[in-house]
Amino acid sequence: MAMSRPTNRRPENHKIDWHLPAISCSASAHNMSRELFVLTYGALVAQLCKDHEADEDVNKYLDQMGYNIGVRLVEDFLARSSIKKCRSYNETADIIAKIAFKMYLGITPSVICSKESGNEFSLVLDKNPLVDFVEDLPVGRSSLCYSNLLCGVIRGALEMINLPADVQFIQDRLKGGDVTEIGITFLRKTDDKKHRRNK
Amino acid sequence: MAMSRPTNRRPENHKIDWHLPAISCSASAHNMSRELFVLTYGALVAQLCKDHEADEDVNKYLDQMGYNIGVRLVEDFLARSSIKKCRSYNETADIIAKIAFKMYLGITPSVICSKESGNEFSLVLDKNPLVDFVEDLPVGRSSLCYSNLLCGVIRGALEMINLPADVQFIQDRLKGGDVTEIGITFLRKTDDKKHRRNK
Numbered sequence: 001m002a003m004s005r006p007t008n009r010r011p012e013n014h015k016i017d018w019h020l021p022a023i024s025c026s027a028s029a030h031n032m033s034r035e036l037f038v039l040t041y042g043a044l045v046a047q048l049c050k051d052h053e054a055d056e057d058v059n060k061y062l063d064q065m066g067y068n069i070g071v072r073l074v075e076d077f078l079a080r081s082s083i084k085k086c087r088s089y090n091e092t093a094d095i096i097a098k099i100a101f102k103m104y105l106g107i108t109p110s111v112i113c114s115k116e117s118g119n120e121f122s123l124v125l126d127k128n129p130l131v132d133f134v135e136d137l138p139v140g141r142s143s144l145c146y147s148n149l150l151c152g153v154i155r156g157a158l159e160m161i162n163l164p165a166d167v168q169f170i171q172d173r174l175k176g177g178d179v180t181e182i183g184i185t186f187l188r189k190t191d192d193k194k195h196r197r198n199k
Numbered sequence: 200m201a202m203s204r205p206t207n208r209r210p211e212n213h214k215i216d217w218h219l220p221a222i223s224c225s226a227s228a229h230n231m232s233r234e235l236f237v238l239t240y241g242a243l244v245a246q247l248c249k250d251h252e253a254d255e256d257v258n259k260y261l262d263q264m265g266y267n268i269g270v271r272l273v274e275d276f277l278a279r280s281s282i283k284k285c286r287s288y289n290e291t292a293d294i295i296a297k298i299a300f301k302m303y304l305g306i307t308p309s310v311i312c313s314k315e316s317g318n319e320f321s322l323v324l325d326k327n328p329l330v331d332f333v334e335d336l337p338v339g340r341s342s343l344c345y346s347n348l349l350c351g352v353i354r355g356a357l358e359m360i361n362l363p364a365d366v367q368f369i370q371d372r373l374k375g376g377d378v379t380e381i382g383i384t385f386l387r388k389t390d391d392k393k394h395r396r397n398k
Binding site: 030031032033034035036037039040041043044047048051065068069072073076080103104105106129133149153 | 229230231232233234235236238239240242243246247250264267268271272275279302303304305328332348352
């Protein structure tokens with residue numbers, strides 16, 4: 001399927017530098033309420049569960065689909081948020097939570113830096129809108145990461161700006177967790193020269 | 200998969216009467232920008248195309264998924280729009296275009312009453328956000344109704360408020376149409392007493 005970039009909001013040099021968040025989200029013209037999205041996402045997960053017996057396969061497909069979406073979405077994000085560079089992983093994690101999540105899902109997770117190494121973060125969602133209409137995981141699907149698309153989206157978007165990362169659910173309310181928590185581990189060490197040049 | 204109704208916005212008596220659109224959309228807390236939805240929808244269509252060879256089958260599944268979504272979404276819509284009753288098919292079509300499309304997709308199609316019978320309407324979309332990132336139909340998929348989920352959503356929502364209707368694409372820009380046009384044919388005649396009682 002030929003998918004095009006929206007030509008009217010192509011950012012310049014988005015792969016090179018992003019620095020100092022000049023937070024001016026021109027989002028209003030693009031807004032919708034998220035219930036249609038949440039229900040459509042439910043239909044996608046149900047379809048994948050129909051197609052694949054193993055939860056691990058469904059999780060993998062959701063992550064891969066998310067990755068492909070993130071690769072495209074990052075361009076839209078950089079164009080609309082006017083963000084140029086990030087100085088640190090800390091700032092990057094903050095921008096994901098406070099600008100990207102707000103823009104695309106209408107929520108703002110809190111950010112926790114989980115290790116002294118400074119490259120591991122958690123996004124903690126008090127409420128996960130993707131499961132608004134979901135009471136339980138489907139029967140026999142106890143290993144399903146229902147919202148795994150989100151991890152893929154974050155991973156794909158970060159990779160496009162030269163910040164490879166592992167992204168996965170650490171806690172999930174659907175699995176009895178107190179909150180929903182997404183872990184992001186940036187794979188380059190912060191003193192990596194190449195990373196410094198590109199981040 | 201157990202899907203729940205969001206308990207905090209359950210409308211009362213929504214199946215009985217809806218009359219006089221008191222248009223107060225309390226949508227802000229639910230807002231997101233639609234790019235993530237549009238790309239996720241693209242992933243869903245791609246998945247269905249992978250699963251089913253015949254375009255007609257993909258169209259049917261999209262319509263059916265949409266129907267299931269519409270059946271659930273109508274409750275959210277009635278609760279948030281505060282709409283109680285519609286006096287006529289004309290008013291119903293107007294509400295779909297001016298309130299529901301605005302709320303869930305951020306666009307407002309124009310409405311054309313296409314026949315004197317008063318039960319056939321067209322929603323004309325100058326711009327269809329669902330195809331924002333789509334340049335062409337996939338190769339060999341010339342009969343695909345890419346956005347067919349929308350027809351199902353409208354059909355499902357209308358059926359839940361006792362207004363059965365045929366809903367389908369009449370024109371589609373992806374198929375060379377000048378605009379994108381969704382046709383809605385209400386199946387009960389306007390002088391049908393049962394319909395009058397219930398609409």
